[in-house]
Amino acid sequence: MFYNLSRIGDDMDWGMKNRISKIIKKDGHTVMLAVDHGYFMGPTTGLENLGKTIVPLLPYADTLMPTRGGLRNYIPADIDIPIVLRVSGGTSIIGKELLHEGITVSMEEAIRLNVSGVAFSIMVGADFERDTLLGLTNVVDEAERYGIPVLAVTAVGKEMKKDSKYLALASRMAAELGARIVKTYYCEDFEKVVDTCPVPVVIAGGKKTDEKTALTTAYNAIQAGAAGVDMGRNIFQSSNPVAMIKAVRAIVHKKATPDEAYEVFEKAGKSER
Numbered sequence: 198m199f200y201n202l203s204r205i206g207d208d209m210d211w212g213m214k215n216r217i218s219k220i221i222k223k224d225g226h227t228v229m230l231a232v233d234h235g236y237f238m239g240p241t242t243g244l245e246n247l248g249k250t251i252v253p254l255l256p257y258a259d260t261l262m263p264t265r266g267g268l269r270n271y272i273p274a275d276i277d278i279p280i281v282l283r284v285s286g287g288t289s290i291i292g293k294e295l296l297h298e299g300i301t302v303s304m305e306e307a308i309r310l311n312v313s314g315v316a317f318s319i320m321v322g323a324d325f326e327r328d329t330l331l332g333l334t335n336v337v338d339e340a341e342r343y344g345i346p347v348l349a350v351t352a353v354g355k356e357m358k359k360d361s362k363y364l365a366l367a368s369r370m371a372a373e374l375g376a377r378i379v380k381t382y383y384c385e386d387f388e389k390v391v392d393t394c395p396v397p398v399v400i401a402g403g404k405k406t407d408e409k410t411a412l413t414t415a416y417n418a419i420q421a422g423a424a425g426v427d428m429g430r431n432i433f434q435s436s437n438p439v440a441m442i443k444a445v446r447a448i449v450h451k452k453a454t455p456d457e458a459y460e461v462f463e464k465a466g467k468s469e470r
């Protein structure tokens with residue numbers, strides 16, 4: 198699927214269209230860099246000093262997804278990159294109800310931070326799914342009032358299966374409830390997830406794997422019709438984060454194969470040494 202942004206924008210006001218066009222580039226694709234992990238994982242490996250790791254990556258990212266504290270404390274305000282702000286949270290990796298999230302940032306605060314979009318996690322299939330789904334619709338109502346797109350993250354519990362049946366259900370629900378972009382996980386038969394979701398879909402990278410595997414996942418997702426990636430750990434925990442984001446860009450924007458992208462990774466790594 199090619200995301201024709203002028204068509205996607207038919208029902209949208211200028212502000213909404215303008216913000217989405219900052220997040221998803223003219224070719225219909227995007228490299229989003231997710232650095233929001235601290236809101237439930239604390240000082241995640243690679244983000245202990247978020248600014249030190251992430252600022253050098255910003256020239257190669259189309260969009261940054263931080264928390265408000267991450268943004269204020271580590272990212273210079275004169276930087277030219279659209280922000281999709283994490284606005285859900287409330288639980289931690291050591292608590293009993295991981296991902297039972299509610300709204301953590303008001304729309305007024307999001308506007309004060311000059312964001313291009315906001316991100317909210319839903320947890321379909323959990324006992325508390327209703328809370329997260331109603332939280333999403335509250336955020337959508339508020340954000341739509343100001344022309345701010347909501348990216349819904351289809352979070353998946355440890356005991357849940359990340360298959361196309363489940364991810365298509367969660368992604369479609371997110372779009373039906375008003376998300377303008379959906380972030381989900383790559384899985385087999387990913388076409389099914391993309392084809393039944395009426396808004397652009399981006400994939401999370403998930404836990405750190407070797408670079409070739411992560412690039413192959415990104416490639417497969419793009420081939421299946423994803424608009425791009427919203428990748429975190431597989432970029433900033435890489436042995437060479439700058440080289441890795443360059444390789445991911447090659448897949449997302451230049452149609453590189455996993456082998457070609459891995460070459461970009463290796464070359465970029467060598468030229469920095």
Ligand code: 5RP
Pocket residue numbers: 231232233234262318350352401402403404427428429430431
């Ligand atoms: C949790 C999230 C993460 O905080 C993050 O954005 C995931 O990115 P990655 O899996 O690529 O590290 O969305 O639901």
